[in-house]
Amino acid sequence: MSVDDLVEGVLNRRRRDLARLISLIEDEESSALDVLSRLYKHTGRAHIVGVTGPPGSGKSSLVTRLTAEFRSREKTIGVVCVDPSSPFTGGALLGDRIRMQEHSLDDEVFVRSMGTRGHLGGLARATSDAVRAIDAFGKDIIFVETVGAGQSEVEVIDIAHTVVVTDVPGSGDDIQAIKAGIMEIADIFVVNKKDLPGAEKKATEITTMLDLDTRERTWRPPVLLTNSRSGEGIPELADTILKHHQHLVDSGEMKKRGLQKSKDELRELMKFKLTQELLQKLQGRPEYEKAIERIASREEDPYSVAERLIAEFLFKESR
Numbered sequence: 001m002s003v004d005d006l007v008e009g010v011l012n013r014r015r016r017d018l019a020r021l022i023s024l025i026e027d028e029e030s031s032a033l034d035v036l037s038r039l040y041k042h043t044g045r046a047h048i049v050g051v052t053g054p055p056g057s058g059k060s061s062l063v064t065r066l067t068a069e070f071r072s073r074e075k076t077i078g079v080v081c082v083d084p085s086s087p088f089t090g091g092a093l094l095g096d097r098i099r100m101q102e103h104s105l106d107d108e109v110f111v112r113s114m115g116t117r118g119h120l121g122g123l124a125r126a127t128s129d130a131v132r133a134i135d136a137f138g139k140d141i142i143f144v145e146t147v148g149a150g151q152s153e154v155e156v157i158d159i160a161h162t163v164v165v166t167d168v169p170g171s172g173d174d175i176q177a178i179k180a181g182i183m184e185i186a187d188i189f190v191v192n193k194k195d196l197p198g199a200e201k202k203a204t205e206i207t208t209m210l211d212l213d214t215r216e217r218t219w220r221p222p223v224l225l226t227n228s229r230s231g232e233g234i235p236e237l238a239d240t241i242l243k244h245h246q247h248l249v250d251s252g253e254m255k256k257r258g259l260q261k262s263k264d265e266l267r268e269l270m271k272f273k274l275t276q277e278l279l280q281k282l283q284g285r286p287e288y289e290k291a292i293e294r295i296a297s298r299e300e301d302p303y304s305v306a307e308r309l310i311a312e313f314l315f316k317e318s319r
């Protein structure tokens with residue numbers, strides 16, 4: 001399929017073409033970049049909502065409920081599930097698929113799981129491109145679900161305008177997990193499984209933690225209680241998500257973040273491109289292999305070699 005056809009397919013909202021494009025992104029096919037570059041001016045419209053939190057806290061159930069809630073408000077929905085911590089693509093993701101199937105007959109909902117294969121450019125990069133493809137396709141709200149545990153999840157969630165952090169009653173370990181960086185990125189806290197004992201207590205704990213945070217801010221993350229089995233608290237959560245979006249727009253934060261993200265992205269892409277180009281030129285060159293040996297045997301240091309190779313092969317050769 002040609003780049004032209006794929007661009008046209010996505011813009012004409014052909015689901016199969018969107019799925020195809022995301023597969024190309026996952027496989028790191030260079031044609032994906034050609035398509036994305038042509039789609040770029042059609043993006044930036046979707047509200048991207050990250051949902052992160054401990055395993056089993058009900059992220060998928062919440063997203064499924066929120067999808068139904070927003071569909072009833074005439075919003076179209078995209079969902080991307082990412083599981084960077086798990087080397088398996090079976091279990092959890094399969095379960096998510098089955099649960100999301102209640103929406104699969106709805107043409108206005110597009111669901112996609114991101115596997116862990118490939119991703120030289122990083123899972124965050126691939127996810128961001130997949131979300132961008134769905135944005136160009138025209139979905140109003142795009143959920144990105146990822147297990148909250150470490151750095152890579154924080155990177156994945158970085159593309160979200162609104163970050164919902166989920167937690168459940170019980171185990172104090174969750175607070176530990178939240179403290180380890182997740183807390184900082186939360187725009188909305190959700191204590192899910194409010195039907196279980198200790199939900200109110202957990203909400204109070206989070207509120208206390210927020211009270212201790214003295215950073216200056218214009219948005220204090222609300223703490224909401226939900227039951228994603230019964231649907232209790234879901235309309236309020238949907239309202240809060242929209243309210244946060246409005247806050248970003250009204251406060252100018254949206255524009256500011258847009259500029260920062262563009263800057264970061266451009267830098268990342270240039271870094272990637274430059275590295276790729278340089279390594280391509282060096283590949284199989286005896287000077288390159290020799291330099292590596294000389295560094296290993298301490299005849300040369302890596303700092304000077306890096307500088308020399310860059311000067312010789314990237315700048316001199318390309319002139």
Ligand SMILES: Nc1nc2c(ncn2[C@@H]2O[C@H](COP(=O)(O)OP(=O)(O)OP(=O)(O)O)[C@@H](O)[C@H]2O)c(=O)[nH]1
Nearest residue numbers: 055056057058059060061092192193194227228229
């Ligand atoms: N009692 C109760 N159970 C819930 C609630 N929400 C979700 N669950 C159950 O919790 C389990 C995990 O829910 P998921 O939605 O798969 O959680 P998740 O955070 O997406 O899980 P991973 O993607 O595997 O990290 C399922 O058995 C749900 O039925 C709730 O509000 N109350």
Ligand SMILES: [Mg+2]
Nearest residue numbers: 059060092096
């Ligand atoms: Mg899940």
